[in-house]
Amino acid sequence: MKMFLLGAANPEAVRMILTLQRTAPHVQFAFLDNDPAKQGTLFHGVPVVGGTARVRELKGPDTRFVNLITGSTELRCRTTREIVEAGGTLGDFIHPGIDLTMVSHGVGTYLQEGVIMQAQVSLGDNSSISAGSVVGHEGRIGHSVFLAPGVCIAGCVDIGDGTFIGTNATILPRLRIGRWVTIGAGAVVTKDVPDYAVVAGNPARIIKTNPVSFQDGRVFS
Structure with missing residues (x-):
């Protein structure tokens, strides 16, 4: 299982990843972020592999996407719609x-x-x-x-x-x-x-x- 988390901003998300991996080590995590400066970097050790434009390429039967954007519910809604419209499965x-x-x-x-x-x-x-x-x-x-x-x-x-x-x-x-x-x-x-x-x-x-x-x-x- 692969899980892509949209929004590489809050290190608490990485702590949650570490906690979840204790009971579900088979899940592979990575971040998506629409800020080009973050793409191709590591966020507290977890790779940022691109933005929502990559959803069509990354989607698959064992792939899930979760939006971590919380500063604006309007932005959260819009970017999640982008994931769904690109064929991504929400997790x-x-x-x-x-x-x-x-x-x-x-x-x-x-x-x-x-x-x-x-x-x-x-x-x-x-x-x-x-x-x-x-x-x-x-x-x-x-x-x-x-x-x-x-x-x-x-x-x-x-x-x-x-x-x-x-x-x-x-x-x-x-x-x-x-x-x-x-x-x-x-x-x-x-x-x-x-x-x-x-x-x-x-x-x-x-x-x-x-x-x-x-x-x-x-x-x-």
Whole structure:
């Protein structure tokens, strides 16, 4: 099995590779990155073999691709669509210490160490959750969503496609967060948030609106 990880930026990904190789030594890892300066180099000892333009060449029945881009959910969605449109098969990059009992998730999932997802949480395709974040029971996370480190989402919360939730943000129970929302670091969300809103503060308030780039975060047509 070969796994290509898009985005040679965070050394934590290399630490996850080393952890996974203890139990799955047959998996070969390499990075893709669309920055020409990184291509042909080593990222903490792991080769960067090119960008998304190489997917058609690298794809195969035993090859998987996972997008590690998290700084922009719009960029994450767009570049994963490029992989899929080039015929690449999405895989998952999940820390082995995470308990996924009674949890469902799509493909292209990137979960860092210390993530907790409680019973009956569902996670869409191409979504990423960073270290130490918690998603309460019966939560629904859409496609191409990103949770930064230390996010706390209470039970029965619905997170729309493409939403970006900043470090240490808190979302109270039974709320609906719309599509392509941005929630600022440390925000405390106490009521529903409409599509494309940018919210910040405690309690969180709308401070502006994101441009409408995508209607949803799906990566499969």
